[in-house]
Amino acid sequence: MAVRLQFEGIRCFAEPQDAVIRPITLLVGENSSGKTTFLALCRIAHAIANGSVRNPPFNADPFWLGAYDQIASYRGGRNGRAKSFSLAISVDNGARPCSLRADYLSAGGQPSPCRWRFVAGDLGIQATSSDGLGSLVLERPNRTIEVPYVGILTFDTVTSFPERPGVVEEVAEGTLGLRGDTGLNRAEWDSLARAVHLVHLEFLGYPYAFAPIRTNPHRTYDPIGAEPKPEGSHIPMLLASLWRSAQQTQWNTLLSALKDFGSKSGLFDEIEIVEKGKKESDPFQVGVKSGGRTFNLIDVGYGVSQALPILVDTLRLAGAFETFLLQQPEVHLHPRAQAELGSFFARLVGGKRRFVIETHSDYLVDRIRMEVRRKLLRPEDVSLLYFERGKAGATIHNLELDANGSITNPPPGFRQFFLKEELDLLGI
Amino acid sequence: MCLIVDANVAARFLAQPGAVIDWLSRERGNPRLVAAGKLRKELANSGDTVRRLLVRLEQMGRLRSAEPERIRQEEQRLRAMCASNDPHVLALAVISGARTLATDDGDLIRDFKNKAIIDCPRGSIYRDPEAHGHLLRHTFSCGIGTRRTR
Numbered sequence: 001m002a003v004r005l006q007f008e009g010i011r012c013f014a015e016p017q018d019a020v021i022r023p024i025t026l027l028v029g030e031n032s033s034g035k036t037t038f039l040a041l042c043r044i045a046h047a048i049a050n051g052s053v054r055n056p057p058f059n060a061d062p063f064w065l066g067a068y069d070q071i072a073s074y075r076g077g078r079n080g081r082a083k084s085f086s087l088a089i090s091v092d093n094g095a096r097p098c099s100l101r102a103d104y105l106s107a108g109g110q111p112s113p114c115r116w117r118f119v120a121g122d123l124g125i126q127a128t129s130s131d132g133l134g135s136l137v138l139e140r141p142n143r144t145i146e147v148p149y150v151g152i153l154t155f156d157t158v159t160s161f162p163e164r165p166g167v168v169e170e171v172a173e174g175t176l177g178l179r180g181d182t183g184l185n186r187a188e189w190d191s192l193a194r195a196v197h198l199v200h201l202e203f204l205g206y207p208y209a210f211a212p213i214r215t216n217p218h219r220t221y222d223p224i225g226a227e228p229k230p231e232g233s234h235i236p237m238l239l240a241s242l243w244r245s246a247q248q249t250q251w252n253t254l255l256s257a258l259k260d261f262g263s264k265s266g267l268f269d270e271i272e273i274v275e276k277g278k279k280e281s282d283p284f285q286v287g288v289k290s291g292g293r294t295f296n297l298i299d300v301g302y303g304v305s306q307a308l309p310i311l312v313d314t315l316r317l318a319g320a321f322e323t324f325l326l327q328q329p330e331v332h333l334h335p336r337a338q339a340e341l342g343s344f345f346a347r348l349v350g351g352k353r354r355f356v357i358e359t360h361s362d363y364l365v366d367r368i369r370m371e372v373r374r375k376l377l378r379p380e381d382v383s384l385l386y387f388e389r390g391k392a393g394a395t396i397h398n399l400e401l402d403a404n405g406s407i408t409n410p411p412p413g414f415r416q417f418f419l420k421e422e423l424d425l426l427g428i
Numbered sequence: 429m430c431l432i433v434d435a436n437v438a439a440r441f442l443a444q445p446g447a448v449i450d451w452l453s454r455e456r457g458n459p460r461l462v463a464a465g466k467l468r469k470e471l472a473n474s475g476d477t478v479r480r481l482l483v484r485l486e487q488m489g490r491l492r493s494a495e496p497e498r499i500r501q502e503e504q505r506l507r508a509m510c511a512s513n514d515p516h517v518l519a520l521a522v523i524s525g526a527r528t529l530a531t532d533d534g535d536l537i538r539d540f541k542n543k544a545i546i547d548c549p550r551g552s553i554y555r556d557p558e559a560h561g562h563l564l565r566h567t568f569s570c571g572i573g574t575r576r577t578r
Contacts (some may be wrong), residue, residue, distance in 0.1 A: 362487060399489070407489030413455045415488040422484045423453060426477050428445050 002092040003202055005045055006101075009085035011037045011065070014073035014393040022383035023349040026365055027358040029387030034394040035358040038385070039325045040065055042207060042356050045089045046323065049203035053102045053116050062211040062230040062327070068106040073393065084114065091202050096121040098195040120195030123188055138184055202352065204321040210310060212327035217297040217305035220276065220283045232309025236297075239312065240284050243273040250316075257315050261344050265337035267304055303332040307341070314348060314355075323354040330361035342367025346377050362418075369405035379403060386414060430460045430492060431554070431564065432521055434514065434531035435470035441530050443477040448530065448554075451564040452481075452490065459564075461485055462526040464494040466516040494523045509545055512536040518545055528563050530554040 008016040012034045019025075019038065027035040040063035047056040058065045065071045072082040088101035098120040104111040117126040124139030136147045184192070211230035218236075226237040242251040255271065262268040270289035274296075276282055286297040288304055297305055310329045317324075330338040342364040345355050359365065365384070371377045384399040384407065397411045407414075433441050433448070441448045452459050463471050463482065472479045485491040502519035510518060512535035521529065521540070527549055529540050540551040554563050 366487065402493075403495070404493040406486065406491065406493050410489030412457070415484075416453075416455050419453050419484045419488060422480055423449065426443075426480060428443060428449055428477065 001094075001202070002090075004090040005038075005041060006088040006090060006099075007041055007086060009073045009082035010041065010071060010087070011073060012389070012394040013037070013396075014075050014082065015395065017396045018398075019385050019396045020383045020398050021354065021356070023354055023381045024345055024368060024377065025354065025356045025383040025385060026368065027356065027385050027387060028360070028365060029394075030389055033387035033389045034396070035387050036063065036212075036327065037065070038387070038396070039063060039209065039327065039356060039358060041087060042323070042325055043209060044087060046203045046205070046207050048087065048102050048116075049089055049100060049199050050206075053113050056102075058111060062209055067109050068104075068111045069109065071111055072106070075393075085111070089199065089203060091199050093198060096195065098199060100199055118192070118196065118199075120192055123184070123192055123195075125192060140184060140188060201321075203323075204352070205323070207323040207325050207356075208313065208317055209325040210313070210327060210329070213331065214306045214309045217286070217302075219296055219298050220285050222283050223281055228313070232313070235309045235312050236284075236286050238316070239271065239286060240273050244280060254312065254315055258311060261311055261340060264343070265340035266334070267307065267337050268300070271308070301332070303334065303337060306332045307337065310341075311344070314345075318348050318353055321352045323356070326355065326357045326359075328359055328361075329357060330359060330364055335361075335363045338363040339367040343371060343376075346371040349377060349381055369401060372401055372403070372405035379405075386411065388413075429458065429528065429564070430462045430524060430526035432462045432467070432517060432524075432526050432529045433471065434517055434529065434533060434536060435467065435474055437530055437532055438471050438474040438478050442471070442481055443475060447564060452485065460490055460492045460526075462492045462494075462520060462524045464492075464520055464524075465496045465499040467520055468493070492524060492526075494520060498523055506545060509542070510535075510539050512539045514539070521546055521551065528552045528554055 003021045004018055005021055006016065006018045007013060012032070021042070027038055029035060040058075043060075043063065044056040044058065057063075058071060069081060072085050074081045084103050084105040086101055086103045088099055090097060090099035092098075098118070100118045101116065102113055103115040105114045106112070114130065115126065115128045117124060119139075122141045124137075126137040126139065128135050128137075138145045138147060208228075209230050210232070213231065215229075215231045215233040221236045221240070223237060223240060226234040226241060228234050242254060245251060258271050259269065262270065268288045268290050269292075272287040272289060272294065274285040274287045274294070276284055287294040288297055288300045289295075290300065297308075307329070310326065314324055329341055333341070338361045341361075345357065346368055348355070357364070368377065368382060372379055372382060379401040382401055384401065386397040386399055388395045388397060388411070397414075399410065399414075400408045402408050431448070431451075440446075452461060461482075468482070472482060482491060499516060499519045502522050503515045506515045506518050506522070512518075512533060514533065514536045517529070517531075517536060518539055521527065522545070527546065529536070529551060531537060531540075531553065532555055537553050540546055540553060543550065552563050
């Protein structure tokens with residue numbers, strides 16, 4: 001299954017970009033080369049695939065892209081700011097490629113959808129709106145039909161098409177109000193519906209995004225809500241809830257995985273909850289066992305509190321369709337722990353789970369490449385995206401790995417700085 | 429283009445300033461150092477400088493590898509034909525398609541020039557950075573790079 005994200009005219013990406021998304025997608029490149037924007041676009045793509053073409057999350061924690069003028073690319077000179085921008089997702093299961101593209105322009109300073117187009121093989125459906133008037137275009141080989149339609153067609157209407165074959169045409173007529181000759185027969189409507197379902201499945205659910213800096217540790221915690229937050233402030237309370245739960249299965253499973261990572265990374269031996277009273281409403285502390293002693297979370301290296309939210313949430317939420325968006329999971333970690341994070345993510349790959357990881361850590365990237373060589377991952381499980389800044393904006397290079405985990409298609413200049421620095425240090 | 433550096437000259441070619449380092453570190457073009465299996469281990473044991481360089485080249489995608497099992501099989505096939513004790517180097521050249529070898533081992537040079545072992549195209553030997561610098565031009569080799577133009 002090939003899944004791609006394609007976009008144009010967004011922030012530093014003035015030119016069309018085409019990036020491959022795989023179970024592990026690594027984003028590497030210099031600062032301000034568009035990596036965080038890409039993470040935000042991954043989340044927006046999920047929203048669009050789930051029907052929210054009209055109001056995807058351009059601004060929500062931890063990604064804030066701004067209003068239209070901050071989102072649309074600015075080329076300077078006569079080109080000025082992009083008049084519109086687009087984002088598309090494309091899915092190819094080998095049988096028939098399909099894609100969904102949404103175009104936005106400025107309305108009242110905010111991005112507003114002016115068009116979406118869904119294509120499945122040689123069939124297509126496109127909705128446009130302008131000044132409150134909508135039109136719907138149905139495309140089939142050698143024939144394009146514009147169907148009278150009043151109002152703005154939202155993609156969520158299309159995603160609500162029942163999966164059951166045979167009823168889509170009726171829904172099209174009943175829900176969408178399409179009458180008469182639509183140009184598509186029942187089989188073609190069914191085919192479109194199956195393709196919509198395929199895209200929907202690949203981008204199911206809302207991605208879980210982590211903040212680049214996780215919350216500060218505290219000596220003592222009050223038992224308050226454990227609503228998930230990108231910076232991980234809910235983690236101590238979540239751990240305490242699992243610790244106190246009558247059903248210890250979840251806690252034991254989580255603890256076992258944490259201990260495994262802790263020992264391999266050298267970060268800790270065990271995590272435990274230290275209760276400061278007998279009632280559930282009494283405060284508690286998070287204990288970190290290391291070298292036979294238990295320390296308070298605030299008294300051990302900062303790396304532990306920075307890594308804990310990522311470890312706990314990815315382990316706990318690793319359902320079959322979960323997508324995780326991570327910004328520099330390696331911050332404050334020793335290289336040994338950075339490398340182990342690579343193996344940690346590799347072990348969690350499975351089903352339709354995806355990790356999109358923005359990183360500056362060679363250790364993390366190298367370990368994932370090693371896991372390809374060790375055959376824990378397949379080369380096609382890993383997408384290495386190199387973000388390069390240029391005069392005309394940023395460009396994304398899709399780097400491929402071979403069975404040895406080696407990069408097969410490095411672009412000119414890739415990692416030139418690192419080699420030069422190394423040669424200078426070695427004096428050669 | 430791909431270059432194989434024999435372990436016996438690694439300290440001279442990969443740990444000192446010179447044409448090979450300049451070529452490997454240039455921004456443009458597609459330079460590749462080919463090292464896999466036993467040769468990769470030998471190079472990695474040639475000292476800290478060479479080992480660090482290998483890591484950087486690997487991270488840049490400029491260190492080309494090959495399947496160890498395929499090298500072993502090719503090595504076995506070539507063993508009877510070789511005068512040198514480096515069938516692993518020759519096997520790597522056959523498998524990768526690399527046709528430029530940096531070495532000063534006389535037996536290995538004879539084997540590398542032996543048409544029965546290395547052919548289509550024939551191999552070139554890189555010994556002297558001054559006289560043989562032209563061998564490191566960006567020529568088509570092992571499927572990477574551009575065809576030589578005069």
